[in-house]
């Protein structure tokens with residue numbers, strides 16, 4: 001198989017990441033099917049496509065014809081079977097829970113054509129933990145998009161020991177065709193590249209908050225005005241989801257058994273309260289007026 005054989009893409013999970021990844025693929029000419037077990041989430045993803053594409057036309061970023069082609073390229077279904085039956089490439093973006101991902105990949109292995117590459121967008125779960133649920137481990141890898149996927153250029157393509165060169169090359173070429181900047185990660189290191197760097201920053205920001213050294217706003221300001229980052233650690237957690245900060249920390253703790261990976265007390269508190277960031281209307285900041 002080579003990149004020219006990739007024509008149909010399926011995206012599994014239409015949440016924060018999946019709805020944008022599927023639209024990205026459709027805009028770049030791929031017949032894309034987006035699927036989710038939650039029909040409300042699917043409806044939201046479809047409504048997003050319906051408002052995003054005209055908005056791009058208004059801004060002069062897409063022509064009417066390009067927007068129409070993208071809309072024609074994307075379809076939505078709650079049937080996994082329907083979504084992946086003709087897929088050459090599958091991108092999984094379901095919840096960050098190992099057990100769920102393993103079940104999804106076992107199902108994908110049965111339902112997707114044998115040649116299809118099965119990528120996971122997981123932020124922390126390496127594909128070697130998922131690949132064994134399939135009979136095609138050489139075609140299972142991490143292809144890690146960043147949030148928001150329509151905007152952020154970086155994609156981390158991780159080549160664990162089970163991943164073939166062909167799978168990695170096709171995945172990197174696909175990213176190029178989606179106008180992203182792929183980086184090749186040669187080992188399955190926990191957190192890949194950027195999240196390791198941001199993990200260190202976030203841990204430090206939380207420690208400063210919990211020690212009463214400075215406010216959320218001032219810690220974020222330091223990062224933005226001192227380091228030139230587009231946003232601070234707290235604003236970023238609100239964007240990506242504090243539930244994700246929590247589950248990623250728990251996964252790391254389960255994997256390593258090291259208490260330093262446990263979510264910090266203030267993250268646990270936010271998680272239990274359901275204050276997960278923008279998507280729930282409140283996180284470290286308040287979004288109730290949005």
Ligand SMILES: NC(=O)c1ccc[n+]([C@@H]2O[C@H](COP(=O)([O-])OP(=O)(O)OC[C@H]3O[C@@H](n4cnc5c(N)ncnc54)[C@H](O)[C@@H]3O)[C@@H](O)[C@H]2O)c1
Pocket residue numbers: 012013014015016017018035036037038041092093094095096097100104121122123124144145146147239240241244
């Ligand atoms: N949020 C981020 O900033 C971010 C960035 C990069 C990568 N990721 C990764 O992307 C993945 C998805 O994260 P998210 O933030 O989009 O999560 P999310 O909670 O917004 O969306 C997950 C979706 O998966 C659906 N789902 C659950 N089980 C399913 C199944 N069996 N079949 C189909 N759909 C199912 C849920 O209904 C939900 O809509 C995770 O692995 C996460 O680590 C997230």
